[in-house]
Amino acid sequence: MTATSVPAAGIAATGTGAAEPRPRFRDLVAAEWVKLRSLRSTWIAYGATALAVIAINAGTAYDTYSHWSQQGAEGAAAFVRDGIPLQTAFTANATIVMALALATIGSLAIIGEYSTGTIRTTFAAVPARRSVMAAKVVVVAAVTTAFGALVAGISFGLTQAILDGRGVGISIGDPGALSVVAASTLLAPVCALAGLALGTVIRQTATTMIVAVMVILVLPIVFSDDRHWSAVAGHALPYQAWLRLVAADPAPTAFPWTTGGAWTVYAVWALAAAVLTVISVHRRDQ
Template identity: 30%
Template sequence: MSTAVATPPATPTVTARKGKLSFPHLLRSEWIKFWSVRSTFWTLAIFLFTVVALVVLITLAIHNAPPESQGGPSDADRSDPLNAFQAAVYLGQFAVAILGALTITGEYTTGMIRTSLTAAPKRLPVLWSKGLVAALSMLAFSLVTVAASAGLQWLFFNGVGIGVDLGNSQQVRALFGTALYIATIGVLAFAFGALMRHSAAAVSTILGLLLVIPIIFAIVPWKPLKYVEPFLPGSAGQSITMTDAQIAQNVAGTVGAHLTAWQGYGVLVAWVVVVLGVAAYLLKRRDA
């Protein structure tokens, strides 16, 4: 008599699929992270309110200023709609700079950067995707802010001769350049954040370059500083926010390089490339 031995059924072998984290996947992930942080909405809201309110208020102040014979602005300055934008952007840019720095330093503060770099061991795609999402988001929001400011200025003050002329290529280029400058400042702050990996250090550095150092260069009577000042990121980049006539008026009687609008913006881009390049090199070399 024989005994039947039950043979256990063969278990099929399941081969785990290796997932590939592509660059579009990284972009989607960074997009979600960028817009899921409350600081993004707060800083962009502050930027929008600051720029729009200041453009309207400064335009109102220029319109109500006394005539030139009584110490007020000249007739050319009074009718130039871009003067209000320059003062508004000078203050509003700091909110975007802070956002750009926090986009990357916030992950180092929370330790989330380790998870990101574990998912993408090559590291640099993480940096590029973060920077691209931040740059496109800040550029789009800057364009909306500039358009809203120009629209309100035209709505309230076009009847008194203060409003952007869309048929004037110089004014249109300056308006687009204003949004481009703001977004690029945000990317520069992002680059310093990637380099320093600390929020306070990155924010202090970018604000120092935009606010403190230009004032020091202006008040210290040392001629070599006058030759360096046109190549500071803020001084050079702001030329793209002005018409050629405004640039010529600003550089009249000054020493050093006289940069055109696109030359000045090229200097600002060079700052971004150098700082971001150093940050990328150190990201590959340092521990997270």
């Protein structure tokens, strides 16, 4: 009596040896969201950053309010004409704090998994590494955009309410106001994605933080508008792009650039960071 073989299709049909279904991308996004929201430290970091940024902005507005007696009638008119309320709505100091904090939070979204070894479990469960990292990019971008909008919106409303006590507050409909809020909002995901990309490539907390500080804080100071190459390099950085977008009346420079160019810098940084995050794990070990 000869043995009969069972076709592979028959095995699959009976359920024996059937392959695991490929995870849907929305399931991967949901899993990354669960990872993020389940960590108490994440929300502490977001909360502390929000309080610090809003406090810096509100403190600047209150300092202006409390020393308003030094301003005369002409000084008040010049205050609005020179766009000082816009500068107070989201200050440069608050921007640096938010950018550094968001870059750190973004990097820890992946470095934490490498340091604890849970990334091995993730990639073992879902071998499609690029899909996993793309889902992480989506979650980090979405959460930090919402965070940026919340902080920028509260900062604008609070600072202008304080300044309105002296009659110099502005509304969101005034020229330049929406640009300040939008630029400050979107700087958050740009910096968070840059931190995520650095963390994915470097995988070490200390080194990643040093590089992030160099890119966000040091390089914008190093590059000036005195030389063409230096101006172009500086204009390619997110912080200088933010400065261009929130400037009510940009000072004339030897190498001027446009708000469209600044928005392009935002887009290129976010896209490049997302691509680097996704592709850098494809052929590397855990």
